[in-house]
Amino acid sequence: MILPVVAYGDPVLRKVCQKIDKDYPNLETLIANMRETMYNASGVGLAAPQIGKAIRLFVIDASPFADDEDISEKDRIVLKDFNKVFINAQILEEEGDEWVFNEGCLSIPDVREDVFRQPKIKIEYQDENFDKHTEVLDGLAARVFQHEYDHIEGILFTDKLSSLKKRLIKKKLENISKGKIRADYRMRFPNAKKGK
Incomplete structure (x- = not known):
């Protein structure tokens, strides 16, 4: 069943x-x-x-990134099969020089910005069978994981932007929370006027 995605501004995020x-x-x-x-x-x-549940659970399928010509062959190979369920995930270590990549978020449609993140992380999580795993991720796999991990910590990618960038997108974010946006998937807006 397709669930509505919770929009920016909802306290659950x-x-x-x-x-x-x-x-x-x-x-x-x-x-x-x-x-x-x-x-x-x-x-x-x-x-x-992002579907209104404040629990430590996220899903990732980064295989669409594997078709991107701009990424390394190493990233392409990893991302092709990077399709997992993460329960009670923890980041144990982060290392390397931060690198920039343009990110977006289903809860913040039509906003894409460059975000700096560390390239290599060591993680621990449980899968859907509650088997425990410890893994090292790097490159785009690490980035996608960090983005979703931030969600279960109450952090959005827009929090990582400079104060100037935040000011530039402030109105856009307000409009998203009010439902003044077109998304091609179901959404739930926290500050939408009723009866519209």
Whole structure:
């Protein structure tokens, strides 16, 4: 089932999310719905807060990036199969010189900005069977993970912009929260006027 994506301005996007265990109700269905919602919106990741749930869960399928000519062959190989469920994820280490990449977010349609992130991270998470994994990610896989991880920490990519950039997009963000935007997927707007 395709769920509405929560728009910028909703308080759930600012919550540090709660851990879950294997008894979380209807988890398998929730994961399937999140994947369907992500694919419907042409996203490469979707975190639970983006569908209104303040839990430490996100899904990633970065395979669309594997077709990008501008990325390295190494990134292409990794991204082709980077399709996972992340539960109770933690970043254990970050290293390297920050690098810039243009990011967007399903909760903030039509806003894309350059964001600096570290290129290499060591992570720990549980998969949909609650098996524990420790992995090292780098390049675009690390970036996509960090973007989704920020969501479960209550952080948006716009928080990482300079104060000048933030001022330049302020009106656009206000319009998104009011539903004054066209998105080609279902959304839920926190400050939309009723009856419109």
